[in-house]
Amino acid sequence: MAVRKPPITTREYWAPGHAACAGCGCATALKLATKAFSEAMEEKFGDPNAFAIAQATGCMEVVSAVFPYTAWRAPWVHVAFENAAAAASGVEAAWKKLGRKGKILAIGGDGGTADIGLQALSGMLERRHNVVYLMYDNEAYMNTGIQRSSSTPYGAWTTTSPPGKYSIGEDKPKKWVALIAAAHQIPYVATASIGNPFDFVKKMKKAAKVDGPAFVQVHCTCPTGWKSPLEKGVEIARLAIETGVWPLFEIENGDFFNIKIQPPGGGAKVKREGGKIVAIEFKKPIEEYLKLQGRFKHLFKRPEAIDEMREQIKAMWKVLGVEVTLPKPEE
Amino acid sequence: MPIRTVMKANEAAAWAAKLAKPKVIAAFPITPSTLVPEKISEFVANGELDAEFIKVESEHSAISACVGASAAGVRTFTATASQGLALMHEVLFIAAGMRLPIVVAVGNRSLSAPINIWNDWQDSISERDTGWLQFYAENNQEALDLILIAFKVAENEKVLLPAMVGFDAFILTHTVEPVEIPDQEVVDEFLGEYEPKHAYLDPERPITQGTLAFPAHYMEARYTVWEANENAKKVIDEVFEEFEKKFGRKYRKVEEYRTEDAEIVFVTMGSLAGTVKEYVDHLREQGIKAGAAKLTVYRPFPIEEVRELAKKAKVIALLEKNVTFSVGGALFQDFSRALINEKEKPIILDFILGLGGRDVTFQNLDEVLEISRKALNGEKVDEVNWIGLRKEIL
Ligand SMILES: Cc1ncc(C[n+]2csc(CCOP(=O)(O)OP(=O)(O)O)c2C)c(N)n1
Numbered sequence: 001m002a003v004r005k006p007p008i009t010t011r012e013y014w015a016p017g018h019a020a021c022a023g024c025g026c027a028t029a030l031k032l033a034t035k036a037f038s039e040a041m042e043e044k045f046g047d048p049n050a051f052a053i054a055q056a057t058g059c060m061e062v063v064s065a066v067f068p069y070t071a072w073r074a075p076w077v078h079v080a081f082e083n084a085a086a087a088a089s090g091v092e093a094a095w096k097k098l099g100r101k102g103k104i105l106a107i108g109g110d111g112g113t114a115d116i117g118l119q120a121l122s123g124m125l126e127r128r129h130n131v132v133y134l135m136y137d138n139e140a141y142m143n144t145g146i147q148r149s150s151s152t153p154y155g156a157w158t159t160t161s162p163p164g165k166y167s168i169g170e171d172k173p174k175k176w177v178a179l180i181a182a183a184h185q186i187p188y189v190a191t192a193s194i195g196n197p198f199d200f201v202k203k204m205k206k207a208a209k210v211d212g213p214a215f216v217q218v219h220c221t222c223p224t225g226w227k228s229p230l231e232k233g234v235e236i237a238r239l240a241i242e243t244g245v246w247p248l249f250e251i252e253n254g255d256f257f258n259i260k261i262q263p264p265g266g267g268a269k270v271k272r273e274g275g276k277i278v279a280i281e282f283k284k285p286i287e288e289y290l291k292l293q294g295r296f297k298h299l300f301k302r303p304e305a306i307d308e309m310r311e312q313i314k315a316m317w318k319v320l321g322v323e324v325t326l327p328k329p330e331e
Numbered sequence: 332m333p334i335r336t337v338m339k340a341n342e343a344a345a346w347a348a349k350l351a352k353p354k355v356i357a358a359f360p361i362t363p364s365t366l367v368p369e370k371i372s373e374f375v376a377n378g379e380l381d382a383e384f385i386k387v388e389s390e391h392s393a394i395s396a397c398v399g400a401s402a403a404g405v406r407t408f409t410a411t412a413s414q415g416l417a418l419m420h421e422v423l424f425i426a427a428g429m430r431l432p433i434v435v436a437v438g439n440r441s442l443s444a445p446i447n448i449w450n451d452w453q454d455s456i457s458e459r460d461t462g463w464l465q466f467y468a469e470n471n472q473e474a475l476d477l478i479l480i481a482f483k484v485a486e487n488e489k490v491l492l493p494a495m496v497g498f499d500a501f502i503l504t505h506t507v508e509p510v511e512i513p514d515q516e517v518v519d520e521f522l523g524e525y526e527p528k529h530a531y532l533d534p535e536r537p538i539t540q541g542t543l544a545f546p547a548h549y550m551e552a553r554y555t556v557w558e559a560n561e562n563a564k565k566v567i568d569e570v571f572e573e574f575e576k577k578f579g580r581k582y583r584k585v586e587e588y589r590t591e592d593a594e595i596v597f598v599t600m601g602s603l604a605g606t607v608k609e610y611v612d613h614l615r616e617q618g619i620k621a622g623a624a625k626l627t628v629y630r631p632f633p634i635e636e637v638r639e640l641a642k643k644a645k646v647i648a649l650l651e652k653n654v655t656f657s658v659g660g661a662l663f664q665d666f667s668r669a670l671i672n673e674k675e676k677p678i679i680l681d682f683i684l685g686l687g688g689r690d691v692t693f694q695n696l697d698e699v700l701e702i703s704r705k706a707l708n709g710e711k712v713d714e715v716n717w718i719g720l721r722k723e724i725l
Pocket residue numbers: 057058059060081082108109110111112113138139140141142143144149
């Protein structure tokens with residue numbers, strides 16, 4: 001009987017037994033990321049285990065490394081909240097000196113990356129360490145109880161951006177760390193999503209195989225912080241792509257003129273010029289993404305805030321060189 | 332043959348690092364320690380030191396990178412001072428808790444505000460509770476030697492703690508003194524290659540480091556840091572002894588000077604010890620029964636040695652370039668703790684002086700002597716005294 005090859009290795013590095021909430025999209029992201037890494041290491045060095053992980057404080061750290069247990073089947077070190085990139089720099093330097101082949105994977109949440117860890121990240125990228133930095137973006141500080149980060153999207157409820165008489169929730173547009181990373185002109189930068197796991201795996205493998213630093217920002221759902229149904233993580237993440245909220249792109253060597261945008265799907269009409277995507281007409285309104293999450297619930301009483309969100313999304317796509325049309329839901 | 336030459340303490344520290352052959356160095360410049368990474372850059376650039384030198388973007392990242400490298404299983408080194416050490420504060424606890432034998436050279440400098448680049452010990456004293464071992468050098472030779480010693484002690488299996496070696500800003504960092512650079516082969520024999528048995532990031536035998544511990548385990552983890560500090564006391568003596576055999580220079584946790592039959596003993600650390608010894612000579616010439624003692628090792632605190640010292644004195648005058656507000660200096664607490672339950676104990680007086688690079692003169696020490704003599708004669712004096720204050724500008 002023919003046995004079909006699984007689409008991704010059955011090796012597990014993020015082992016069962018971690019303590020993440022049911023339905024945690026970030027746990028899925030880490031599982032996929034380490035599998036992808038392992039495949040890349042196998043293809044590049046002939047050794048699927050040729051990597052080590054340096055991780056920032058945050059949900060994914062506290063749920064995976066509770067003494068005397070561990071969910072990690074790879075060499076793994078946690079130092080603090082803001083220094084995964086710096087710790088990874090040290091690990092990479094040590095491996096270089098030890099003559100150990102392989103690559104270092106640094107992992108941080110949006111808080112540990114976009115906020116308190118941004119400086120260390122910049123230093124690591126600028127120094128060209130052979131490290132892949134994976135930012136799992138659940139768009140708030142979940143570990144400390146859902147506070148806003150600079151990566152929290154406009155309008156979202158968090159415990160420090162509560163909607164109220166004088167507040168629509170988070171009142172600043174999201175900070176796009178991938179673009180900041182790309183400004184370092186490093187070999188590889190990508191955004192990804194657990195809503196498109198094949199694309200994510202492909203990008204992680206690519207990131208792991210380049211020589212030098214790479215940065216991947218993966219959008220991953222957090223049912224606890226997003227107040228969303230446990231079973232709908234992948235669906236919600238996919239809706240973020242299909243409504244234009246979450247762009248998927250790759251930037252190589254800091255070349256912003258050659259941003260590779262992945263078509264979003266979901267019936268969106270894509271216009272190309274010379275092979276490049278220059279315009280996207282989204283078919284699904286962002287409301288379809290928003291309505292599945294309690295963190296945006298209050299916005300439905302404030303349609304002007306959703307319109308503002310649309311404007312911000314358009315502006316963000318413009319930076320990527322794409323004109324987008326975002327539909328309003330039919331009345 | 333060891334080379335006798337002249338150099339600044341910063342250079343001596345860089346030389347010590349070179350001789351210890353760390354595989355990873357990560358550093359960020361700060362006055363007065365800047366010359367250490369500069370000199371190391373030269374060594375690396377000239378191929379004299381085969382190490383990865385990470386030119387990090389901050390001290391926080393410097394020590395974080397050292398933790399990463401040390402966790403990956405290699406010998407690591409960095410240098411800093413003052414605000415730089417303060418910026419490392421968070422990670423210093425982590426390095427000790429993870430039992431990583433990192434060595435840091437500290438050009439002891441005051442802390443802001445007001446900003447001041449000159450010497451006192453507030454920077455490393457403020458880190459006394461991080462679990463790190465602390466050595467203080469009296470001169471440039473000691474700066475070099477103590478860094479080698481620090482590596483050896485830190486990497487001892489009974490210890491496995493990070494260590495810092497302090498040497499006074501400008502007084503030592505920028506002052507040229509005769510220094511003997513030991514032979515590389517002898518240093519190699521002394522230190523050996525670092526072989527990690529507890530911290531490594533090896534795909535062949537994956538381990539998880541830097542975990543979360545619940546209340547069920549945290550306290551025990553902290554206790555092991557306590558225990559390692561206790562173990563370090565004996566290990567330091569052994570390493571001092573071995574160092575003496577190999578290099579001919581003798582070190583003691585508490586070095587005593589003319590304490591026999593002394594009534595007043597001045598106790599201090601760092602370069603001030605040199606001044607104080609001279610002052611004691613000067614007093615002895617006048618027939619005053621004075622002695623001096625220097626703490627070469629401040630953490631682990633040498634309680635036993637301090638108790639022995641206390642038996643020889645009627646007054647212990649602590650000369651401190653640091654302040655613990657509302658209490659006195661840090662040594663004052665440590666000495667009080669060491670002697671509180673002793674049956675017979677001397678009077679302990681605390682003198683805060685030399686902050687922010689203010690010179691400590693014989694005149695200042697005369698003031699210390701006068702207060703100490705009053706106390707000796709049963710007169711009431713303040714326990715904590717600020718010496719050399721310019722009261723007219725207060
Ligand atoms: C210096 C410092 N400040 C604050 C904290 C508390 N803290 C730990 S994790 C965390 C938030 C983590 O958020 P993020 O990086 O987004 O990861 P997530 O928890 O969402 O997975 C905070 C604020 C800390 N550990 N260290």
